[in-house]
Amino acid sequence: MFSNHFNLGQQQLHLAGAECDGDLPQRVTGSIGLTVPSLQRIRERLENAKSVLKGSLFSVGDDEDSNILTVSCPWGNVFHLYDICVDDEYLLEDSASLSSQKMAVFHSRRGVYGPHRMAVRGNPGIRYVEIACRVGTVDSIADFYEKLLGCHVTRINESGAATVCVGPGVHSLTFVENERLTECSLISMNGVHLCIYIPKFELTYKALKERNLIWTNPRFTHLDSCETWEECLSTRTFRFKDILDLKTGEKILELEHETRPMLHGQ
Template identity: 25%
Template sequence: MEHPYDRSAEDTGNIIAYEHLNTRVPDQLLATVFYLTGLGLTRDPYVMPHVANMWVNIGSSQFHLPTGSPQVLGGHVGVVVPSRQALRERMEAVRPLLAGTRYMAHETSQYLELTSPWGNVYRCFEASPEPGSVMLGVLYVQQDVAVGSAAAIARFYREVLGARADVVDDAEGVTAHVASGSGQTLRFHEKAGPLPAYEGAHVAIYLADFSRPYRWLLQRGLITEESNRHQYRYQDIVDVESGAVLTVLEHEMRSLKHPYYGRQLVNRDVSQTGRHYVPGQDDFRWRRA
């Protein structure tokens, strides 16, 4: 019998899904300009419909943007968009509204890199034309870490969280890639020189085996929040042998019984405007048929 498929390529590991990245922003109006009007994303119409927080849908994931002192991820976020050209035009239109902030735009042959008004960096890749490909979503969240730490970080995720994790050494450098659901990764990229202080950003992930990582973290005093029966948090990523802290990134750890698991998110078709409106085309299909 022939065995034509690499079945392991379909494995996800214990992290079933990545849900959101949370970074505080001091100005909800500027956040609206950058994330909604510029990036073309969709504000969640059901949760956080007030001026102190904004949940922004991007395919099957979200950005959470509560009001407060700005938090900047020490790295960048990779996202996929339907059209770089359309994104470029939208960002050019809102550029005057972002004057005086840290907003910047830089384009390479592979992506359009956008810096938010407070310094968070988004690399925007154009969607693949392949059937089944994601047209809108978060590809990865990447944090810069100390040189020599990627292998130990990958080991932490494999042994503590039960995740699929590998170290990739390519043109971008040495990076730990942690599978975080279908086609999404958390990445830890080795970077020489001083690293910025951790400012409090966090990611939310869903685990099939929810309790085993909890017990390991609890025994070592690493649990930082007992949120509720469906969720807990930790932030120190440590060497599994010595206990030395390798990097810090708060994780909101959720079980598959969490009420938000599998929640369907509303994504709008950003090409629907007052002047170019087509009835019945408001919803955006974020995955190709």
């Protein structure tokens, strides 16, 4: 595999490409929500895309009156695209009427830093990643993020889902139980990774190290390694890929996390 890098707002997407015909495509088991600068410009290019990508898994489910567009990429990954203008629908004509304090206004439900803001601080970027998981595992996944990484987690028990906050606003990972999930689908996730920034870098490293979860990706040893705390400190990065049931120690899901402190240079 080789990697193509694309920037979207304050985030960067690393898209793996096949070096030979035998390479299997990486495919997220759920879907990815992206905030884009203009859905109109994307819609103007759809007919050309359909022609160029004919014969692939590329498809479009579109409602011209909607600020959301769903697209399947040529390899079957599902993207929900949100127009950045959706943010404007939340703004009050006179937001100052909410409070006399400037910061209270900014952080209100409709403020410029409010929880509704798309992606990172209202800019284009990744809004969320939805990951399908086996039935009966979502509570254990939620516990893993809550107890080992200190993430804020919202459980939706009636839906078999949990949302893990990994950034400002609505930037999150959402795990959803899916009874149709196959072993082949899980294998297609191998190699998929994401980068997160955490406040308690050393404490989290030690907690994961105690459970033998720290992992150096052999593909990226030219970038970083994390077998010891000294190595992590020098590169300001550690990685782990196995999500466990904390009660039984059983591996539930594989998803590589490139983990960095808030003071990382990037």
